Amino acid sequence: MADARITIDRDFTIADVPRRLFGSFVEHMGRCVYTGIYEPGHPQADERGFRRDVLELVREMGPTVIRYPGGNFVSGYRWEDGVGPVGDRPRRIDGAWHTIETNAFGLHEFVDWAREADVEIMEAINLGTRGVEEARALVEYSNHPGGTYWSDMRRRNGAEDPFGIKLWCLGNELDGPWQIGHKTAAEYGRLAQETAKAMKLVDDSIELVAVGSSNRGMPTFGTWEHTVLTHAYDEVDYISMHAYYRELDGDAESFLAEAVEMDAFIDGVIATIDAVKAAGKHTKQVNISFDEWNVWDFDRYNNEEEAAIAAAGWREHPRLIEDTYNVTDAVVVGTFLNSLLRHGDRVHIANQAQLVNVIAPIRSEQGGAAWRQTSFWPFERMARLARGRVLQLAVSASQIATKQYGDVDSVDAAATFDEETGRVVLFVANRSLESANDLTVDLRGFDGLRVVGAETLTIPEGGDRFTSNLETTPDAVHMVPLSAAEVVDGSVRATLPALSWSVIELA
Structure with a gap:
């Protein structure tokens, strides 16, 4: 992990x-x-x-x-x-x-x-x-x-x-x-x-x-x-x-x-x-x-x-x-x-x-x-x-070795904050082909936020990384719930599946 x-x-x-x-x-x-x-x-x-x-x-x-x-x-x-x-x-x-x-x-x-x-x-x-x-x-x-x-x-x-x-x-x-x-x-x-x-x-x-x-x-x-x-x-x-x-x-x-x-x-x-x-x-x-x-x-x-x-x-x-x-x-x-x-x-x-x-x-x-x-x-x-302001993130993650780019972060992320609605949205990818990723997001200056939505795009059950949507199977790959995403003591905790791109909404 x-x-x-x-x-x-x-x-x-x-x-x-x-x-x-x-x-x-x-x-x-x-x-x-x-x-x-x-x-x-x-x-x-x-x-x-x-x-x-x-x-x-x-x-x-x-x-x-x-x-x-x-x-x-x-x-x-x-x-x-x-x-x-x-x-x-x-x-x-x-x-x-x-x-x-x-x-x-x-x-x-x-x-x-x-x-x-x-x-x-x-x-x-x-x-x-x-x-x-x-x-x-x-x-x-x-x-x-x-x-x-x-x-x-x-x-x-x-x-x-x-x-x-x-x-x-x-x-x-x-x-x-x-x-x-x-x-x-x-x-x-x-x-x-x-x-x-x-x-x-x-x-x-x-x-x-x-x-x-x-x-x-x-x-x-x-x-x-x-x-x-x-x-x-x-x-x-x-x-x-x-x-x-x-x-x-x-x-x-x-x-x-x-x-x-x-x-x-x-x-x-x-x-x-x-x-x-x-x-x-x-x-x-x-x-x-x-x-x-x-x-x-x-x-x-x-x-x-x-x-x-x-x-x-x-x-x-x-x-x-x-x-x-x-x-x-x-x-x-x-x-x-x-x-x-x-x-x-x-x-x-x-x-x-x-x-x-x-x-x-x-x-x-x-x-x-x-x-x-x-x-x-x-x-x-x-x-x-994605609404409001783009947030500047500080990311610390385990590394993945690549031939082209050396060691890179296992996660890639961006986030936005809409002051009008109070909503924070985190977009985060887990680049690892094999390992899930335990993610912690420290929230500074935000009070009382809770997870109001969490989804992920990842390998579907019974599929692999090459699974595609075809005319005969148009819904083989789609966004699915990201389980166990929650706010604990002011921090977001979530487990990102291997090879995934996820969205976590906070309000």
């Missing part, structure tokens, strides 16, 4: 919980849009083709903001193709994913869908093959009331009122050689600066996200952020981060510790932002949009799936990276959410990629059912329960 002690002090907080931290991502990729959120003719589709069963799961999961329409897709996308009468919209080759884009679903459809889902839109613009004029026009089309060329076109296309999109991404992963329109940091930094200026001349209330490194392993990581922000610091509000993690060669211990890598990645980007701020004598604060993150077996995609899709020729919405998540993956996702919450003072936006079918917490079948993957549960619980 391992053990851990966490100290929580009411007076030691990090930041208000950023509600945009619980974001997701819809890209025109694979079956995320077509047969995911949109499938005319499905028994659950409404008159607009929106799948109501998927919408219900999205509302339950609780994302607050959704990035759209890409991703790699956006770097070759003409936004004008997705507006106007559907019958007049062109079919286009999408070089990013080697597919045919029908444009049956575009900007107006997504705005309508986002309103149904009660989410904020984070719109990405194409700075791969396009530039300043196209971006400026899209802001005018979306946000200007009327009386101009682009805003009147929106009104003719059926939207009298502006869409009011406030959050915009200045391109996607343009540091990557795989990206259509790949650029050097200096090329992109100047383009981002001038595009941002032009967009804000149309609507000065918008917030802009500059492209950061596609991952920490990029050879230009650090220098890319420094160069881009040296050009565009005063014009942008955030710089992006992207990261995907997977279990490599059965090394589950290192995989379960990947939040250590995420922490280091975030800290490195913060350091670069602050170095540019100091050197440029800037007064404003640029923060972070971690607008792509998840577990993804990208080796399988690179080695198998990509070649198979290319060999099959140009098709509409083929199956693409539809990873099936298991218990281990869900616990890791929970630790990533913990990491993002711990950095809530600087990470103000985060988007789990993607929402449906494509490395997603929600799966659906064409003409069939929709269901929750294992990774659905940590996101849903944190999005719903």
